[in-house]
Amino acid sequence: MTTLNNSPAIILIAGHWLGAWAWDEVLEQLDTDDSRAIAITLPGLDPNDPGRSTRTLEDQAETIGDVLTRLDVSKDQPATLVAHSGANAPVSLVLDRRPELVHRVVWVDSGPMATGSAFASDLPEEVTELPLPPFDVLAQQASLDGLSAEVLERFRAKAVPEPGPVLRQTVELRNEARNKVPTTMVCCSIPGTQVMDMARGGHPMFAEVANLENLEVIDLPTGHWPMWSRASDLAKTIQSVASRTS
Structure with a gap:
């Protein structure tokens, strides 16, 4: 697809x-006169895909690459990637x-994955997909702060089980140039100072952060889903980051 809009792409x-x-809600508040902002659904998360439970991280990374191509992204006009939570695996690839x-890459309550890591490498092969758990269980793993009963109801109604292959697949990285990409970490459920302490201490969740050469840390205190609990503030942060010339 060829586009006549030469403004920067935000994915x-x-x-x-x-x-x-x-x-x-974030898209509604992004200034699309100055940017081409789109949201994508990764393979395995389309409820109408009959083969979705077999989709892999490779499928997801290829889809992101295809979107970059469709938006005419190039070295001279690169895109801003915004990755929330578990989208860190395909975006790291x-x-x-x-x-x-x-x-620039913007990690939203997330961060880059290290080579050799996987979200759930020990997930049994017979588990084909992982449904959204009950909220009392989920709250033990990620903060639900700021989410109303209405938002939680929508989350439950629209959530699609995560494909097993995506959770099990190991991320293999080879190109150290990835660490030179300007990076913004939007820290929500864990304060930025704590994230950096964890990174320097080699915590598996954030160990790769210590290798980043151009890093900015922004605190946006809320739960793990700021696109719902602080949509306006998140949109402003993304817009500001994406509009920078360097």
Whole structure:
């Protein structure tokens, strides 16, 4: 697809169980006169895909790459990738393979994955998909702060089980140029100072952060889903970051 709009591209990618719909409130508030902002649904998270439970991280990374191509992203006009939570795995692969196409990566309550890591490498092979757990269980793993009963009801109604292959697949990275891509970490459920302490201490969740050469940390205190609990503030942060010339 060839576009006549030469403004920078912003690609929003939500985490586990979520599709493009998760960014609706953020998209409404992004200044699209100055940017081409789109949200995408990764393979495996489209409820109408009959083979979705077999989709892999490779499928997801290839889809992001295809979107970059469709938006005419290039070295001269790179895109901003916004990755929430579990979208960090496919986005880490894209950064490793095509770092020159990324103007900046924004990790939303997330961060880059290290080579050799997987979200759930010990998930049994017979588990084909992982449904959204009950909220009392989920709250033990990620903060639900700021989410109303109405938002939780929508989350439950729209959530799609996460494909087993996506959760089990190991991320293999080879290109150190990925660490040179300008990076913004939007820290929500864990304060930025704590994230950096964890990174320096080699915590598996954030160990890769210590290797980043151009890092900015922004605190946006709320729960793990700021696209719902602080949509306006998140949109302003993304817009500000994406509009920078360096």
